[in-house]
Amino acid sequence: MASPVEQFKIKPIIPIEIGGIDISFTNSALFMVVSVALITVFLTHGVRSRAMVPGRWQSMAELSYEFVANMIRDNVGAEGRRYFPFIFALFMFVLFGNLIGMIPMTFTYTSHIIVTFALAFVVFLGVTVIGFARHGLHFFRFFFPHGAPILTAPILIPIELISYLSRPFSLAVRLFANMTVGHIILKVIAGFVVAMGVAGVVPLAFLAGVTVLEFGIAVLQAYVFTILSCIYLHDAIHMH
Amino acid sequence: MPQFDPTFFSPQLFWLAVTFIGLYVLMARVSIPRIGAVLEERQRRIDENLSKAAALKADTDAAIEVYERALAESRGKAQAMIKETVDRMAHEAENRQREVGARLAEQIKAGEARIEAAKAQALASVREVAADVARATVERITGQTPDEARLAEAVATAMEKR
Numbered sequence: 001m002a003s004p005v006e007q008f009k010i011k012p013i014i015p016i017e018i019g020g021i022d023i024s025f026t027n028s029a030l031f032m033v034v035s036v037a038l039i040t041v042f043l044t045h046g047v048r049s050r051a052m053v054p055g056r057w058q059s060m061a062e063l064s065y066e067f068v069a070n071m072i073r074d075n076v077g078a079e080g081r082r083y084f085p086f087i088f089a090l091f092m093f094v095l096f097g098n099l100i101g102m103i104p105m106t107f108t109y110t111s112h113i114i115v116t117f118a119l120a121f122v123v124f125l126g127v128t129v130i131g132f133a134r135h136g137l138h139f140f141r142f143f144f145p146h147g148a149p150i151l152t153a154p155i156l157i158p159i160e161l162i163s164y165l166s167r168p169f170s171l172a173v174r175l176f177a178n179m180t181v182g183h184i185i186l187k188v189i190a191g192f193v194v195a196m197g198v199a200g201v202v203p204l205a206f207l208a209g210v211t212v213l214e215f216g217i218a219v220l221q222a223y224v225f226t227i228l229s230c231i232y233l234h235d236a237i238h239m240h
Numbered sequence: 241m242p243q244f245d246p247t248f249f250s251p252q253l254f255w256l257a258v259t260f261i262g263l264y265v266l267m268a269r270v271s272i273p274r275i276g277a278v279l280e281e282r283q284r285r286i287d288e289n290l291s292k293a294a295a296l297k298a299d300t301d302a303a304i305e306v307y308e309r310a311l312a313e314s315r316g317k318a319q320a321m322i323k324e325t326v327d328r329m330a331h332e333a334e335n336r337q338r339e340v341g342a343r344l345a346e347q348i349k350a351g352e353a354r355i356e357a358a359k360a361q362a363l364a365s366v367r368e369v370a371a372d373v374a375r376a377t378v379e380r381i382t383g384q385t386p387d388e389a390r391l392a393e394a395v396a397t398a399m400e401k402r
Contacts, residue, residue, distance in 0.1 A: 029255030
């Protein structure tokens, strides 16, 4: 039987190499493309009738739009509107990556640390650039809270700096770990179902429950990833 | 774990960049404007209907106010008319009553006078009759005509006793 981590293995489909760098089209890339296609179809096909009273699909498309729009309005404020397309794309990309991964035999690109880290790093970099662009060198005040006694600076500044720099790592690891562990658990329990024969109905019932839980986690982690990005954006725009 | 195998870092990063930038462009250029337009259109329609409803309500209120005012006005007018009529009727009735009372009093007075005259006349004729009876009685008993003066005195005395 295959190892529980077998599902995370990357298999090149079309080997491509440019300037000595491997950029092969892999199963991971395939599912990224599938995800982008599905998101676009879901959102554009849903609202194609532009109905005043939305149908099922239009309602869902509008719901995702308003969900992210409200999240930005509540957590970033009016200035966040400019970043809505990016946050929305981020949310949909992670959400669809997580949800498509729940379909058996698919590949979950959000269970790869390099993917989640790249996304988190883009957020981190973008937020830092926005912070310096809006506040200039004053953005360094971010690492020393207003009103704190100057004597605490030697302790506070390193702490704030470390917590700021660890943001992309915590953001990336949270999503990666949740998706990876969830998939491993599902795989291991599924292995028990096969191995235990008739008595396998017990782990099968458990598996059904965990699957429901994993769907919840898939949505929740997409939400968490996005809302943390919003909060970081808020910090960069408004400081503390 | 395959996640920590750096062999596939570069292809994943490359395709992540391609797909994510593609998704961003699709969202920013196509999906978001479309959904936004639908939501905006709906909001516009709702606002429009709400303002229309508000305008209609204002019209209704104005109409009600006009109606109420007209109603109050005509009610006041009717009340005044009733009062005026009642006053006039009362006045008329009083006049007529006074007139009738005066006429009745006059008639009563005339009647009383008539009764008084009749009574006096009756009394006079009674005396005459009494004198005649007395004369005839005396003539029959005595066979001679009594003295007129004494007869009248006797009759007066007898009537006085009564």
